[in-house]
Amino acid sequence: MTAPxxxxxxxxxxxxxxxxxxxxxxxxxxxxxxxxxxxxxxxGKSTLLRHMVGLEEPVGGAILYDGESYWGVDEKRxxxxxxxxxxxxxxxxxxxxxxxxxxxxxxxxxxxxxxxGEIAEVVSYxxxxxxxxxxxxxxxxxxSGGMRKRAGLARAMxxxxxxxxxxxxxxxxxxxxxHRLDRLLLELRDSLGTTIVMVTxxxxxxxxxxxxxxxxxxxxxxxIAWGPPAVLRDSCEHPTVRAFLTRGDA
Amino acid sequence: MxxxxxxxxxxxxxxxxxxxxxxxxLCVTVGGVWLIADGLANHGAVELQLNxxxxxxxxxxxxxLERADSSLAVWLAGLYDLCAAREVPLDLSxxxxxxxxxxxxxxxxxxxxxxxxxxxKLPKLDTVGxxxxxxxxxxxxxxxxMGEFALSVARLLGGRARMRWRDVWEAMADGGPxxxxxxxxxxxxxxxxxxxxxxxxxxxxxxxxxxxxxVGLAVVREMAAVMTGIVIAGKTGAAFAARIGTMQAQEEIxxxxxxGVSCFDFLVLPRVIALxxxxxxxxxxxxxxxxxxxxxxATATLGIPVEQYWAWMVWTLPLYxxxxxxxxxxxxxxxxxGVGCLRGLQCGRSAAAVGKATTxxxxxxxxYIIIADAVFAILxxxxxx
Numbered sequence: 001m002t003a004p005x006x007x008x009x010x011x012x013x014x015x016x017x018x019x020x021x022x023x024x025x026x027x028x029x030x031x032x033x034x035x036x037x038x039x040x041x042x043x044g045k046s047t048l049l050r051h052m053v054g055l056e057e058p059v060g061g062a063i064l065y066d067g068e069s070y071w072g073v074d075e076k077r078x079x080x081x082x083x084x085x086x087x088x089x090x091x092x093x094x095x096x097x098x099x100x101x102x103x104x105x106x107x108x109x110x111x112x113x114x115x116x117g118e119i120a121e122v123v124s125y126x127x128x129x130x131x132x133x134x135x136x137x138x139x140x141x142x143x144s145g146g147m148r149k150r151a152g153l154a155r156a157m158x159x160x161x162x163x164x165x166x167x168x169x170x171x172x173x174x175x176x177x178x179h180r181l182d183r184l185l186l187e188l189r190d191s192l193g194t195t196i197v198m199v200t201x202x203x204x205x206x207x208x209x210x211x212x213x214x215x216x217x218x219x220x221x222x223x224i225a226w227g228p229p230a231v232l233r234d235s236c237e238h239p240t241v242r243a244f245l246t247r248g249d250a
Numbered sequence: 251m252x253x254x255x256x257x258x259x260x261x262x263x264x265x266x267x268x269x270x271x272x273x274x275x276l277c278v279t280v281g282g283v284w285l286i287a288d289g290l291a292n293h294g295a296v297e298l299q300l301n302x303x304x305x306x307x308x309x310x311x312x313x314x315l316e317r318a319d320s321s322l323a324v325w326l327a328g329l330y331d332l333c334a335a336r337e338v339p340l341d342l343s344x345x346x347x348x349x350x351x352x353x354x355x356x357x358x359x360x361x362x363x364x365x366x367x368x369x370x371k372l373p374k375l376d377t378v379g380x381x382x383x384x385x386x387x388x389x390x391x392x393x394x395x396m397g398e399f400a401l402s403v404a405r406l407l408g409g410r411a412r413m414r415w416r417d418v419w420e421a422m423a424d425g426g427p428x429x430x431x432x433x434x435x436x437x438x439x440x441x442x443x444x445x446x447x448x449x450x451x452x453x454x455x456x457x458x459x460x461x462x463x464x465v466g467l468a469v470v471r472e473m474a475a476v477m478t479g480i481v482i483a484g485k486t487g488a489a490f491a492a493r494i495g496t497m498q499a500q501e502e503i504x505x506x507x508x509x510g511v512s513c514f515d516f517l518v519l520p521r522v523i524a525l526x527x528x529x530x531x532x533x534x535x536x537x538x539x540x541x542x543x544x545x546x547x548a549t550a551t552l553g554i555p556v557e558q559y560w561a562w563m564v565w566t567l568p569l570y571x572x573x574x575x576x577x578x579x580x581x582x583x584x585x586x587x588g589v590g591c592l593r594g595l596q597c598g599r600s601a602a603a604v605g606k607a608t609t610x611x612x613x614x615x616x617x618y619i620i621i622a623d624a625v626f627a628i629l630x631x632x633x634x635x
Contacts, residue, residue: 053508054507054508055504055507055508079510082508082509082510083510085508087505089501089504090501091501093501093502093504093505094505095497095502095505096497096500097420097493106509110412110509110510110511155505
């Protein structure tokens, strides 16, 4: 437990106009761990993710990356911090007017000085990593849902980010693809030391990959549990958390 | 003939509902056939009993229940709420096991508080106020859009905009060639119609040759620009709104934003540039077709030789009229592209929202074209051009 906190969320309040989504959310993600944000549908998991990557501004509290307040700095500095992120959106969010190669290549052409040829090489490598070798010239609409998700992952990894954010990565995937994705996440963490923050409610995934997790409760609208999922399942004081982690059987 | 209306809520014969006040509370016996096709039973009788003297408890008994679908469950759920509101305990231990199970299932997840969108109808005057505030907020959006766009143009001039020129070409291809056919048809017909009207009136004065003036001026100064603008609003402006709206719905805009790319640089700027360049070209084409159409009708119906008509038209139509038309069409192009992008960016995250954005882009686009045309007319009049 000596690793520094890569991401620290302190007393975060999230709201849309007068509708409070979550309040007083606290947790900490250490470098190189896979962190899962879990909770029932509609409890504000994805909203939390959007706050962490700069798409929504919190009403109160702070988000710190390596000790630097994300919402306390100006927009320019925030854009610099953002460059350390890779984000996989729920629907993949590939740019539909571009081919896979262009999708993965755009971040590279924006933020590196690589030549077109070099970018093409990096792109093929990234696509090969997610099992999409040879699909460079395909448009997102020509792919299946699972392939789109994997392509989104390739794009998220384009700039070798320090932190990868996943919004429901295995939603809509068949069990085998979901399992492959989980293995890929573990490999990313082990080989590149990438920190992974994942929003999901897929139990299989949670147990397979999560080092630590936080549970957002829809009733009390706050984070009520924080720790490794297996520990929470066996000894959490909140029946909601135990019920979630055991599919309601406990 | 008198048609006798059969009441939809004619009391069903087979439904049985008995309410008997007893010493230990109210006893409700249900039985018979409860079908939703017969309509829902009301709680009037029970409510009356509950209100008149508060019974210590309410017991529901199913007896001789032959068939029951959701209508009975709905009725019992309503009874549950009635009793809960009056804090009267409801005893469901003597009802059919399957039914009891269903009711328990419906009650197992507590109602989510804070989700009530409220049917609280606002007073008439307040709705007006809300509507106006909503409008103002949308006007706010437009001002903000213009500001963001200006910043984006500044970045482009400073060479810092993240725009791909390829997108400009693609948007131009989208807007231009695809609209050629419809622009041809509309322009030719407009030219012909103008020639017909002109011929009808001018013939009376023996001034047939002036048809050339009329058609020339009307087409070059007004009709070609406005018609091209409207066609582009309907085809390309709508397509822009739908495209960007869909990108919004599928989080593609979010993906750009988190990458540090301004969607104004990346999406709006190329489209506005494309249409600002493309619509003037279409305008010139529309002029050519419109003038040709007018000439065809004038020479055919009035018997003016083609060479004479042509010479007269060239002689009387000053070139600066084309400059006016070009300027107008460039402005129309920018407006249509801007409105299309704005509506797309304002789009919500559903398929219905995309449809709404598209319609709104067309309507607003056409409105702006007409308003801009009026502004042009006034300005040109003021400066005697």
